Amino acid sequence: MQxxxxxxxxxxxxxxxxxxxxxxxxxVYVDLxxxxxxxxxxxxxxxxxxxxxxxxxxxxxxxxxMESNPLPAVHGRVCYRPCETACNRGQxxxxxxxxxxxxxxxxxxxxxxxxxxxxxxxxxxVLVIGAGPSGLSAAYxxxxxxHEVTVHDAGPLxxxxxxxxxxxxxxxxxxxxxxxxxxxxMGVTVKLDSPVTDIPEQMKKGGFDAAFVxxxxxxxxxxxxxxxxxxxxxxxxxxxxxMETGAEPPKLGRRVVIYGGGNTALDAARTAKRLGASxxxxxxxxxxxxxxxxxxxxxxxxxxxxxxxxxxxxxxxxGTTFTVEKMKIDENGWPQPTGEYExxxxxxxxxxxxxxxxxxxxxxxxxxxxxxDGVIDVDExxxxxxxxxxxxxxxxxxxxxxxxxxxxxxKAALNIDAYLRxxxxxxxxxxxxxxxxxxxxxxxxDADKTVQPTLDLIRRRxxxxxxxxxxxxxxxxxxxxxxxxxxxxxxxxxxxxxxxxNAVIKLGPGRRFEFNYDFCKGCGLCxxxxxxxxxxxxxxxx
Amino acid sequence: MSQxxxxxxxxxxxxxxxxxxxxxxxxxxxxxxxxxxxxxxxxCQGCGEALGARYVVDAAMRWADNRVVAVNATGCLEVxxxxxxxxxxxxxxxxxxxxNAPAVATGVRAALRAKGRTDVKVLAxxxxxxxxxxxxxxxxxxxxxxxxxxxxxxxxxxxxxxGVQRSxxxxxxxxxxxxxxxxxxxxxVFGQGKNAALIAMAHNIPYVATASVADLxxxxxxxxxxxxxxxxxxxxxxxxxxxxxxSPPHDTIRLARLAVETGLFALFEAEDGEVSDVTHIRRRLPxxxxxxxxxxxxxxxxxxxxxxxxxxxxxxxxxxxxxxxxIGRNG
Numbered sequence: 001m002q003x004x005x006x007x008x009x010x011x012x013x014x015x016x017x018x019x020x021x022x023x024x025x026x027x028v029y030v031d032l033x034x035x036x037x038x039x040x041x042x043x044x045x046x047x048x049x050x051x052x053x054x055x056x057x058x059x060x061x062x063x064x065x066m067e068s069n070p071l072p073a074v075h076g077r078v079c080y081r082p083c084e085t086a087c088n089r090g091q092x093x094x095x096x097x098x099x100x101x102x103x104x105x106x107x108x109x110x111x112x113x114x115x116x117x118x119x120x121x122x123x124x125x126v127l128v129i130g131a132g133p134s135g136l137s138a139a140y141x142x143x144x145x146x147h148e149v150t151v152h153d154a155g156p157l158x159x160x161x162x163x164x165x166x167x168x169x170x171x172x173x174x175x176x177x178x179x180x181x182x183x184x185x186m187g188v189t190v191k192l193d194s195p196v197t198d199i200p201e202q203m204k205k206g207g208f209d210a211a212f213v214x215x216x217x218x219x220x221x222x223x224x225x226x227x228x229x230x231x232x233x234x235x236x237x238x239x240x241x242x243m244e245t246g247a248e249p250p251k252l253g254r255r256v257v258i259y260g261g262g263n264t265a266l267d268a269a270r271t272a273k274r275l276g277a278s279x280x281x282x283x284x285x286x287x288x289x290x291x292x293x294x295x296x297x298x299x300x301x302x303x304x305x306x307x308x309x310x311x312x313x314x315x316x317x318x319g320t321t322f323t324v325e326k327m328k329i330d331e332n333g334w335p336q337p338t339g340e341y342e343x344x345x346x347x348x349x350x351x352x353x354x355x356x357x358x359x360x361x362x363x364x365x366x367x368x369x370x371x372x373d374g375v376i377d378v379d380e381x382x383x384x385x386x387x388x389x390x391x392x393x394x395x396x397x398x399x400x401x402x403x404x405x406x407x408x409x410x411k412a413a414l415n416i417d418a419y420l421r422x423x424x425x426x427x428x429x430x431x432x433x434x435x436x437x438x439x440x441x442x443x444x445x446d447a448d449k450t451v452q453p454t455l456d457l458i459r460r461r462x463x464x465x466x467x468x469x470x471x472x473x474x475x476x477x478x479x480x481x482x483x484x485x486x487x488x489x490x491x492x493x494x495x496x497x498x499x500x501x502n503a504v505i506k507l508g509p510g511r512r513f514e515f516n517y518d519f520c521k522g523c524g525l526c527x528x529x530x531x532x533x534x535x536x537x538x539x540x541x542x
Numbered sequence: 543m544s545q546x547x548x549x550x551x552x553x554x555x556x557x558x559x560x561x562x563x564x565x566x567x568x569x570x571x572x573x574x575x576x577x578x579x580x581x582x583x584x585x586c587q588g589c590g591e592a593l594g595a596r597y598v599v600d601a602a603m604r605w606a607d608n609r610v611v612a613v614n615a616t617g618c619l620e621v622x623x624x625x626x627x628x629x630x631x632x633x634x635x636x637x638x639x640x641x642n643a644p645a646v647a648t649g650v651r652a653a654l655r656a657k658g659r660t661d662v663k664v665l666a667x668x669x670x671x672x673x674x675x676x677x678x679x680x681x682x683x684x685x686x687x688x689x690x691x692x693x694x695x696x697x698x699x700x701x702x703x704x705g706v707q708r709s710x711x712x713x714x715x716x717x718x719x720x721x722x723x724x725x726x727x728x729x730x731v732f733g734q735g736k737n738a739a740l741i742a743m744a745h746n747i748p749y750v751a752t753a754s755v756a757d758l759x760x761x762x763x764x765x766x767x768x769x770x771x772x773x774x775x776x777x778x779x780x781x782x783x784x785x786x787x788x789s790p791p792h793d794t795i796r797l798a799r800l801a802v803e804t805g806l807f808a809l810f811e812a813e814d815g816e817v818s819d820v821t822h823i824r825r826r827l828p829x830x831x832x833x834x835x836x837x838x839x840x841x842x843x844x845x846x847x848x849x850x851x852x853x854x855x856x857x858x859x860x861x862x863x864x865x866x867x868x869i870g871r872n873g
Contacts, residue, residue, distance in 0.1 A: 004632065005608055014582030014623070014630035022587065054561060442799065443555045481561065493558030497570035497758060498795055500592040502581045506573055509560055519581035523588035523784075524792030531556060537792075 019501060023522030025537045027495075027515055032434035032487025032533060035086035036098060041399070042075070042137075042407040044068040046083055046098055047488055053101055053480035054490075056473075059114060061480075062105045066116055069406055070140035070183055071133065071162075073110055073175045076103020077468070078166055079403045080294045088436045088486050094449040096482045097471075104476040110178040118186045119146030124420045127152070127208040129196045132160020133402045134214035134393030136183055137409025138416075142212075143186040145417045150206065151188055154195035156245065158184075160216050161394070162402060164241040165264065167271050168464040197361050199389060210416045213362070213376075213384075214393035214409065217355040217400060223259075227317040236260070236268035236352035243271065253347020255279045257322060259314055260352030261291040266301040268350045273304055273461050280306045281344065285313045285327055285335045300467065304460050309344075311335065320345055357395045365389070371397075381415035381425065382408060390416055434487025438533030443492070450479040489513070489534040495526035554759050568758050569604045570596075576603045576632060578612075583630035584622040588791025590781035590798060591619055591696045594755045595667065598694050598779065599633055601762045605769040606663045611636070611650055615643035615668025615677055618703040618783075619696060641676035643668050644684035647691040663769060664690065670697040670711035674738045681776075685745035688773045692765075695738060695776070698783035706786040710736040713806070714858070715851045716838045718786070723841040728851050735858075739812070742776040746815035749775040754807060755782070756798035760821050764811060780807045788837025800832040805859035808866045822870040823863070829856045 036046040044065060052061035065072050076099050087095035108114075124147045128135045131153035139149045157163055158180050162171060184190055196202050203211050220235035234250060236258070242250060256272040258265050261284035269280040282301075284291060288310050291298060302308070309324075313335075316323040322344040327335040357374035367385030369377035375397050382390045392408030394400045418425035453469035460467055471479060489512050496504045496513055503520035504513050527535040554562070558571025569575055578599035585592040603610050614620045614637045623630040624637065638646045647666035654662050666684075668677060673695040684691060700718050701707040708718045714732040717723050721730040742750045749771045753761040761779065768775040782789065782797040789797055801807040802821075806829060809821035830852060833839040842848045863869055 005634065012627040012629070013580065014584075014628040015580060017582035017584070017628060019582055019584070445555065491558070491560040492556035493567070493571040494556050497557030497568060498593065500585060500589045500596075500794075501583070502577050502579075502596070508573060516581070521587045521791075523794075524790075525588050525794055528792040529795050 018518045019521050020503075020516075020518045023517075023520060024540050025522045025524065026517065026520065026540055027522070027524065027526050027535050028538050029489060029513065029515075030487070030534055030536050031431055031489075032438070033431040034434045034486040034488065035088055036083035036096075038433060039082040039086035040068075040407075041082065041401065041404040042069045043410055044083075047483065047485060049105070050096075050098075050101065050480050050483040051485065051488075051490065053105065053476070054483065056477055058105055058108050058476075059112075062109050062114060063116075065102065065105060068410060070116075070137055071106075071179045071402075071406060072102050073106025073179055074133075074162060074171060075403060075406070076100065076106050076470075077171050077175070077466075078162070080296065080401055082403075088434070088439065089482060089484050091436050092441055092444060092484070093446050096484075097449050097452070097479050100450065100452050100471050101476055101480050104471045106179070107175070107470055110175065110182075115182060116140075116144065116186060118143040121148070122146040122420070124148065124209045125150070125207060126416060126420075127196075127199075127203055127206060127211040128214070129153075129199070129211065130160060130214040130216060130393065131155070131158035131180075131190060131192070132214060132216050132393060132405060133162055134216075134405035134409040134412075135160070135212065136180060137406040138212045138214070138392070138413045139188045139409075140183045140186065141410050141413030142416065143183075143188055145413065147417065147420065149188045150208075151190045152194045152196050152202075153190070153192050154215075156193055158190055158192065161218065164218070164244050165237070165267070166402075167240065167243065167267050169270070169274070169460070169467050170267075172466050199362065199365060200386070203388070209420055210388045210390065212390045212392065212409075212412050212416060213395070214391065214405065215358070215395055217357045217394035219356045219358050219374075220351060221353045221356055222351065223353055225314050225317055229319045230317055231320050231346075232348045233317075234348065234350055236264045236350050237355060239268055239350060240264070240271065249275055252277050252350075255346045256281070256348045256350060257314075257344060257346040258282045258350045258352055260284065260354070261286065261293060261310075262352060262354060263293045263297050264355070265350075265352035266293050266297050266306065268352050269306040270301055270304055272348075272350065273306065274464055281346065282306060282308050283312050283314060283324060283344075284308065284310045287311060287329060290333070303457065305457075313337070314349075315341065317349065320347055322346055322349070355394075355400075359395060381419070382412040383415065383419070388419065431487070434533055439484060439486060440529060440531050440533075443494070443531035444484060447478070447482050449482070450475045485532045487533050490532060492531055494529045494531065495535060498525045498529045500525065557758055568762050569601050570758060570762070576600045576608070578603055578631065578633045579623060580630050580632050582628070584625060585618070586783075586785050586791070588784045588794045589618075589622075590755050590783060590794045591669065591698055592622070593794070594696045594761075594779045594781040595619055597755065597758060597761055598667070598765050598777070599665065601765040602663065602665050602692065602769055603633060605766050608633075609662045610634070611654070611662060611664050613637075613643050613647040613650055613664065613666040615666075615672030616640035617669035617672045618698070619667065619669060621703050640672050642680050643672060643677055644680040644691070644693060647693065648684055648687070648689045651690050663692070665692050665694065667694045667696065669702075670695060670699060670738075671701045671709045674736055675710050678738075682741075682745070685742060685747050685774045685776070688747060690772055690774070692768050692775045692777070694765075695778045696781045697778055698781050698786060700783070700786050702783050702786040711738075713855075715842060715848075715855060717841060718838070728848060729838070729841060732854055739776065739778045739810075742778075743812045743815050743817075745774070747774040747776065748772070748814060750812040751776075752778045752780070752807070752809050754780045754798045754802050754809060756795050756802060757809065757821065760809060767811075786838070788840070789835055793835055797832065797835060800827065800835075803827045804829045804832045805863040805868055806832060806855070808862045808868055810866050817866065820866045820868060820870075823868045826863075826869065829859050
């Protein structure tokens with residue numbers, strides 16, 4: 001036997017002494033559910049794709065992201081990022097700018113032409129109605145699972161509300177077109193200007209094995225305002241849609257009033273500013289805090305000079321003169337009239353009072369339940385009362401955002417896949433939450449969030465150029481590395497280094513660690529010093 | 543001190559990190575670290591000394607390409623690592639008496655020189671009892687002769703292996719078997735203290751440093767630096783003891799960190815008798831944060847708070863911070 005330097009005699013090694021027998025608790029590696037993943041309506045495993053991005057392996061990061069969301073360049077721009085609201089880093093310094101990294105990955109993929117291969121053909125054919133975010137997401141996931149997909153859309157271009165509802169300055173069309181083209185390139189047949197009026201008939205005729213309907217909500221809600229002499233009134237949905245279909249931009253005049261408090265109202269106001277209105281005044285019946293518009297959107301609108309006039313309702317229109325009544329909030333949070341009036345002058349009124357769903361074409365389908373507001377009832381698999389017909393997006397009860405719609409598309413696709421195989425979809429067990437309290441924050445160094453470049457205000461008010469710039473490779477890497485990796489090992493080596501008994505085995509890069517229970521005394525140092533809370537102590541049961 | 547890299551998720555505060563350049567990781571993070579003190583030793587759960595010894599000897603072995611002989615004083619480290627016929631040491635290792643480790647190391651150095659083995663480095667190690675109390679005469683002699691030995695003291699602040707008796711490193715107010723807080727006594731006396739690192743510096747030896755098991759990068763850097771210097775060198779490592787301090791085993795690193803962050807244990811380096819660098823406190827904390835989790839200080843908080851004693855301990859911390867300039871540019 002080769003003896004170590006200067007060792008002459010055989011000594012009994014202490015490796016014969018299995019100190020693991022001292023243990024009353026054992027450390028166990030776990031993967032917990034990070035708050036970002038928990039919050040993502042599209043079901044992204046954000047922490048997992050950031051893990052790859054941290055290494056600068058952007059393609060792997062993008063592929064991980066694409067397992068859930070086929071539209072990262074779009075989402076990096078327009079998602080209202082519930083992930084960032086939930087991010088644990090917010091309790092330390094500032095949240096990780098997840099959307100900025102997602103956008104960087106999405107743009108990188110478009111630039112480099114990365115694609116996703118469809119799955120092995122199953123011989124099944126699915127009809128998708130609506131080429132909006134939900135329909136496109138369903139089509140993408142169904143193709144990955146090997147099913148043939150035909151998408152019908154009533155409009156002249158694919159994209160749904162991403163195109164006809166979200167203005168260009170938030171989502172440039174080359175980006176949207178690029179991501180749609182990639183989905184189509186997976187072998188999805190898209191039929192534009194082809195509304196489906198009789199779904200069961202279409203399914204039978206086309207030999208479809210299942211269908212997913214996601215036609216969105218684009219009927220503008222109206223309200224009756226007494227008008228002695230009605231001035232120019234347009235609805236926000238038509239205004240935003242008109243911007244895309246190539247029609248002559250509407251003449252809104254110098255002063256524009258927008259009635260409503262949602263994201264669409266603000267998009268309409270910001271569009272009006274860009275079309276030359278010197279004043280865009282948003283009239284909303286409740287308080288600024290109660291506006292359904294998201295904070296980011298509100299902040300950007302205010303920056304661009306949009307004026308808010310909250311706690312007001314429009315009572316009467318007389319040409320360009322609007323009589324508005326002041327409101328006050330009662331103890332139940334509802335606006336109540338005060339009997340005090342004031343007058344506003346405006347050339348155009350834009351109504352942005354919400355949108356409803358037109359599902360009248362589904363009324364005759366046996367088993368399909370339609371609520372009063374047109375919304376379709378679905379079960380937990382997204383299936384309607386009609387077997388094989390699934391629905392999602394804005395037309396089912398949920399928050400109406402692009403990200404929720406994409407999540408519906410994915411969920412429906414997975415359930416359609418199970419349905420086509422005659423199975424029940426097995427839901428993976430949810431991991432316990434990786435709360436901030438589980439982290440040992442000593443180990444994280446302070447690092448401020450990377451700020452994206454923003455277009456200057458003059459250009460924001462006058463052009464439809466994209467407002468926010470993207471990150472570059474260096475700051476995207478920096479930002480990705482701000483991730484705390486909550487509840488999931490990121491190989492910091494603390495457990496390996498801090499074990500007084502060498503009872504942690506390092507398996508090498510990307511392969512994490514293992515406990516050697518022969519020697520682990522169960523002191524718990526590894527669990528206490530794990531920055532991200534990925535080790536728990538469990539009582540021994542022997 | 544090493545430049546903290548803020549760019550990474552955890553900078554250089556963790557043991558390793560897959561994103562760091564290999565040169566910025568610790569020896570302890572490497573797949574092929576020596577594990578000079580291997581598994582199966584009989585140290586208590588969460589032993590700070592076992593950790594400290596592995597850190598120091600692994601780093602020394604890495605520097606010297608394994609050409610190291612280790613001399614050990616009597617103490618916990620010796621007892622838990624070598625119950626006959628087993629040894630946990632994966633390094634040539636010799637033990638003689640409680641108080642003579644520095645002298646034995648001097649002898650080993652002389653013998654190696656006589657054999658022409660100047661490539662071999664000599665490391666001596668002991669606890670605070672064997673070093674700062676019993677072995678102090680031999681140690682001072684070793685310093686005075688500037689013998690080519692790196693002496694490392696693992697300071698757990700009492701004689702732990704014989705049942706937690708007071709040593710000259712036991713902090714004021716701490717309860718030990720020989721300083722029980724009874725009657726008017728509030729644990730160990732508020733004496734003059736005995737800072738072995740400062741005494742070592744008074745010998746004008748080439749290198750003296752203090753280190754903590756909570757700051758591995760700093761510790762390894764100091765060991766590596768010391769290994770590259772000829773002559774007598776001394777490193778004093780702070781190692782919490784769950785048994786003697788009455789703290790949960792999983793709190794060992796946290797307590798070592800709190801000792802540094804409160805200013806009670808100052809991290810510094812000295813070359814040729816002069817302080818040459820200090821490790822700044824990252825997040826300064828009051829001493830209560832350090833005292834409270836330890837049962838040896840429980841009598842300062844129950845049945846009522848002994849504000850006087852806590853205040854005196856705080857002033858020790860404050861004096862350290864002032865003396866060594868521990869508050870500085872945030873690392």
